[in-house]
Amino acid sequence: MKGRAVLFMGARKPFEITEYDVPDPEPGDIVLKITQAGVCGSDLHSWRGDGNPAPVAPGGRTTGHEGTGVVYKLGKGVATDALGKPIKEGDRIVYSAIRPCMHCHQCLNGRHNWCQQLFGTRIPTGQFPFFTGTYADYYYIRPNQPVFKVPDELPDSVLGFVNCAMGTVTEGLMQARCKEGDYVVIQGAGGLGLNAVAAARDMGAHRVIVLDRLENRLDMAREFGADYTINVEQEWTTPEMRIQRVKELTDGRGADVVMELVGRSQLMQEGIEYLGPGGTFVEIGNIVPGTPIPIDPSSILFGAKRIIGSIMFKPSLLPMMLETLVKKQGKLPYDKIVSHNFPLDKINDAFEQAEWLDRQTSITRSMLIP
Numbered sequence: 156m157k158g159r160a161v162l163f164m165g166a167r168k169p170f171e172i173t174e175y176d177v178p179d180p181e182p183g184d185i186v187l188k189i190t191q192a193g194v195c196g197s198d199l200h201s202w203r204g205d206g207n208p209a210p211v212a213p214g215g216r217t218t219g220h221e222g223t224g225v226v227y228k229l230g231k232g233v234a235t236d237a238l239g240k241p242i243k244e245g246d247r248i249v250y251s252a253i254r255p256c257m258h259c260h261q262c263l264n265g266r267h268n269w270c271q272q273l274f275g276t277r278i279p280t281g282q283f284p285f286f287t288g289t290y291a292d293y294y295y296i297r298p299n300q301p302v303f304k305v306p307d308e309l310p311d312s313v314l315g316f317v318n319c320a321m322g323t324v325t326e327g328l329m330q331a332r333c334k335e336g337d338y339v340v341i342q343g344a345g346g347l348g349l350n351a352v353a354a355a356r357d358m359g360a361h362r363v364i365v366l367d368r369l370e371n372r373l374d375m376a377r378e379f380g381a382d383y384t385i386n387v388e389q390e391w392t393t394p395e396m397r398i399q400r401v402k403e404l405t406d407g408r409g410a411d412v413v414m415e416l417v418g419r420s421q422l423m424q425e426g427i428e429y430l431g432p433g434g435t436f437v438e439i440g441n442i443v444p445g446t447p448i449p450i451d452p453s454s455i456l457f458g459a460k461r462i463i464g465s466i467m468f469k470p471s472l473l474p475m476m477l478e479t480l481v482k483k484q485g486k487l488p489y490d491k492i493v494s495h496n497f498p499l500d501k502i503n504d505a506f507e508q509a510e511w512l513d514r515q516t517s518i519t520r521s522m523l524i525p
């Protein structure tokens with residue numbers, strides 16, 4: 156029995172598809188049949204070759220981290236999800252996309268998303284268990300990746316982005332201590348941004364302001380509860396104008412939380428200027444190193460502002476987010492975040508169409524469907 160897996164061959168090179176034998180799970184492990192795999196902003200950064208990307212070995216590597224699927228085979232000893240709910244073949248599962256070591260100082264303190272081995276040690280391409288990326292027919296899950304059974308009432312269309320986009324922004328807002336009454340600014344209204352609007356609202360934000368250059372995304376942001384949107388290519392085209400606009404929209408007090416979800420270094424410089432005293436800037440989008448920017452330290456000293464980074468999320472958020480999705484069903488258009496589905500073998504088209512740099516795209520989030 157064979158399954159397909161996509162290989163990333165390096166920046167600006169077409170993806171290739173190979174086939175591997177589907178492995179039997181070892182005791183404690185699970186083989187998942189992927190049903191959706193998300194094209195995340197970080198995948199686009201690697202594909203585009205932003206910053207100083209690490210070189211890729213000649214044989215390429217498996218890729219994709221966001222996604223969901225159904226249980227294909229359970230390893231010996233696995234009968235339940237992480238919360239003790241029975242699981243069997245064919246059940247829908249969300250799983251932790253990070254593979255923390257569970258033994259380091261951070262893991263022992265419950266900060267699994269700060270583990271230095273966040274995605275485990277890289278397994279050489281073509282070696283057991285073969286299926287180490289979500290852009291594939293199957294995905295191999297180890298015990299350090301907790302899995303959770305999906306509530307029956309949730310449609311498939313809201314599951315693909317839970318274990319990256321939704322989790323990452325929820326964690327970021329929690330790290331920023333977003334709370335009742337806050338004024339929140341979200342830079343970027345793609346898959347992460349839309350989830351961030353909803354999460355900020357849920358945490359009690361009184362005003363949410365969203366910036367993007369694509370009007371279709373800003374429309375969606377309003378549907379998710381944004382009070383104000385700023386199209387950075389239409390009316391407010393310079394950083395100075397946008398800083399002024401955010402000041403007006405926050406009654407002159409500035410934002411309590413600003414979250415960068417685009418992955419453009421300059422947005423940090425600009426975003427810090429949106430903050431009011433005591434405000435927190437959360438860096439999430441700039442996942443690729445190599446694009447430093449100057450920052451005036453005095454700009455955070457006056458008003459005691461904070462700049463923090465946030466990466467992925469604690470797996471304990473997964474069941475909480477599934478519950479949120481159940482609670483918000485029919486109230487928020489989570490089923491519209493995924494705007495496009497592509498067959499797995501059309502992965503090169505999927506990436507070309509999702510590209511937003513220097514062009515317009517109607518895509519907010521796309522999923523690859525094996």
Ligand SMILES: [Zn+2]
Nearest residue numbers: 195197221319
């Ligand atoms: Zn991601």
Ligand SMILES: [Zn+2]
Nearest residue numbers: 256259262270
């Ligand atoms: Zn660790």
